[in-house]
Amino acid sequence: MVYFAGYSLSLFTLIIAVTIFIYYKELRCLRNNIHANLMFTYILTDLMWILNTVMHLSTQMDIATCVIVFTLLQYFQLTNFFWMFVEGLYLYLLVVKTFTGENIKLGCYLAIGWGVPALVIAIWGAAKSLDKNAMNDGNQDAVLPCPWMTVHPYDWLYQAPTILVLSANVIFLFMIMWVLITKLWSANNMETQQYWKASKALLVLIPLLGVTYILVIAGPTEGQVANAFLYTRALLLSIQGLLVALSYCFLNTEVQVAVKNHFARWSATREFGNGRSIYNNWSPRSANESIRLNCQPSDAYRKRESTVSETTTTTMVGPNSTTAFLDKPCKRAICEE
Known part of the structure; x- marks a missing residue:
């Protein structure tokens, strides 16, 4: 029951993560991509x-059927490792x-993670299928009816x-730890906090590397200690x-930022859509607004009149591409768009 509950909870969270x-x-x-493949094997x-x-x-x-299911189970467990x-x-x-990351391509990692286990399981399956004693061992055990489970x-x-x-992963873990500790000893005050964070992150590597x-x-x-160990192991x-x-x-900051940005864009798009629907449902509140709404300019390139402040700088371009600056007060000015 502990295994079943733990595997079910892990399965639910892993599907969301992938x-x-x-x-x-x-x-x-x-x-x-490597993380996603590892989670997929889980x-x-x-x-x-x-x-x-x-x-x-x-x-x-x-x-x-039992042989097929058990073989697939062994294959997926091996790919996990x-x-x-x-x-x-x-x-x-x-x-x-x-x-x-460019030194070794993803294809090499895929060959190691999926191809090598397939080769190992194929050799194991061929050896068991050719051995008649291995195929008949399961008939002597009522609890394990599948001969390959024996x-x-x-x-x-x-x-x-x-x-x-x-x-190999244990060796990798110790070598990575040694490099980080060495850098921590030789680091200055500005980098010390970063290396301490890296050292603490090594604890997270224990489940990742299967330690x-x-x-x-x-x-x-034997005894109660054995029962406690079995439950802890499960x-x-x-x-x-x-x-x-x-x-x-x-708990990855990069993933959290990506999700937050996506949610922010989704919220902004939703608010923009709601605002546009409100604008489409808007109706004039007076006769003057109705006249302004219905009277559209006939020429899209007509000059637009705008009101500016009393002190305005007007730029005029002449036919000979000469520019003159007129600085004088005016109440209204005509500006070309």
């Missing part, structure tokens, strides 16, 4: 976990190597890459997507 990144064009950049993983659980609890699935690796790699190149040595084909990318999975990878197995892992959506979308 919609914001897709809808607002001013937010489209390499960094935000959406697919949470949705597939909920679907897999509901189908196993409410219906009796056949082996083929690889996009965490992409986040770590991007930050490492940006902070430690001081590369710009723990098997072939599972290391996708578990090993997961451990590798999490380990939470390493923190709860193992724990006590809570932290299920709200991973929620933490990422909050940190990099809803």
Whole structure:
């Protein structure tokens, strides 16, 4: 129930966050595209976990459907970890190597985040389907009717890459922290506050880089402490997507500014539309206003008469493009538009 509640809450917030990144064009950049892909993998993983659980609890699935659903779940989970690796790699190149975003194109990140997991899962699926013992292990377990859900040595084909990318992210995190702390020590008073903010922001990188999975990878197995650890683990892992959506979308100043500007433009457009409708519904209050409204000039280029102050400077252009300035008081003047 803790997993189900956490995944449902994360799924709701992640859908809103991805919609914001897709809808607002001013937010489209390499960094935000990486964030959006990571959030999308969280959406697919949470949705597939909920679907897999509901189908196993409410219906009796056949082996083929169970294998397909479980394979998709493993694929989306693996893409989730690889996009965490992409986040770590991007930050490492940006902070430690001081590369710009143009050095590595989005296509390379897409190949790492979506292509490599597909290759790993294809190898794992082929190995399991060719092993008859792996296909028959599920028939001996009434709780796990799907043979591929039974723990098997072939599972290391996708578990090993997961451990590798999490380990790489931990290394990225320490290297980024070392660079920021080094700059903090050598910074002057004007830059100190900025580096302190960057150091505090490292706490936000923990859910982004998936370090939470390493923190709860193992724990006590007996007693009340084990129960508390299981509940804590379920809570932290299920709200991973929620933490990422909050940190990099809803609490992001860039996103907040984009939403506020869009809302301000929408409000101004709405007020302008209401004002125009009021103008269209306006009616003359007197006969003089009705006469002025209905008497339109026949020549669009006719001269316009305007009243100016008593001291007026009039500019006149002669036929030979000579200019004369007349400075004298006048009550009324004729100005060409």
